[in-house]
């Protein structure tokens with residue numbers, strides 16, 4: 001069974017074709033600048049990269065180009081589209097409508113569209129990707145896999161904000177959480193690594209990338225996470241502020257003469273380590289040799305400090321922890337931040353291995369706590385596409 005995984009953004013579309021017999025990626029690629037001048041499709045298959053510079057006025061044309069590339073005699077990997085058994089779509093927000101992945105029909109699509117209100121930057125693009133695929137592959141089953149679904153197991157006292165209850169009931173204002181496929185995948189891998197079932201372990205997962213979130217996963221279920229109603233809550237990120245006192249918003253609007261849209265754009269795009277460092281949102285730039293001082297270092301240290309606070313609070317939430325996992329771009333690659341977060345947690349049973357952390361091997365599971373540490377600390381490469389493919393296979397069978 002071959003499954004096409006689609007992650008559609010407003011002007012981009014990432015895809016992977018996965019052969020589920022051995023869960024291998026047989027082709028992958030990225031359409032960029034959809035509906036913008038200079039569209040480009042970069043397709044990777046058979047160890048070769050092919051670039052197409054054709055116009056992509058909309059997502060439907062982009063999907064058609066992807067399918068053409070997949071069946072092309074030059075750079076293709078399948079003979080016909082019929083070899084694609086199902087398509088799995090990343091959909092960011094499911095609100096309270098879905099607690100797990102679902103086969104897409106008209107009703108499901110309408111609900112995803114309605115939930116665009118809650119994720120205006122993501123859901124409309126995800127829906128566009130689904131519609132484009134449906135029009136090009138009308139007979140292929142499609143599955144929606146939601147970023148929020150894994151966190152739907154959070155108890156009410158964890159997801160409720162301290163606001164009027166009627167506003168939660170009327171407008172569904174509550175914590176939802178994101179990066180669910182990643183937290184689910186790495187917490188499952190951590191259990192497997194420890195030779196346990198997910199139900200038997202308490203894991204704190206730190207998905208640290210351009211967007212970052214931390215989750216408390218108790219017995220295989222998310223019981224709390226740092227992102228909230230939107231991905232803006234939690235730790236400072238590449239460009240997002242993370243938690244601030246809400247009063248700052250009014251104060252800043254007055255001082256700068258901004259309206260609310262400008263202020264929200266500021267909090268999403270101009271803050272985080274970019275804002276604090278006055279330099280870059282990219283951790284590699286901040287930590288480049290010869291650059292890691294002054295505001296660059298302050299931004300990185302503030303980031304790590306905030307991650308550490310969540311780790312401590314989630315150990316409290318679960319009455320202990322068996323394993324702390326680092327994943328995503330920063331978590332998988334940056335030993336400095338991992339040491340700042342987990343290097344001094346001996347009070348909770350972590351015996352951190354400084355050398356193992358520095359000498360870790362990229363792209364594989366690495367143990368960075370000492371062998372007899374009560375709490376394991378692991379680096380685990382995430383694989384959100386594989387989660388989407390597995391969910392799609394399960395539902396499309």
Ligand code: AMP
Pocket residue numbers: 208209210211238281282283284285287328329330333334
């Ligand atoms: P992601 O959003 O998961 O793709 O992660 C992107 C972030 O990971 C960017 O800030 C990158 O700078 C960071 N990153 C990627 N590779 C490294 C690395 N080798 N060292 C430090 N940060 C890295």
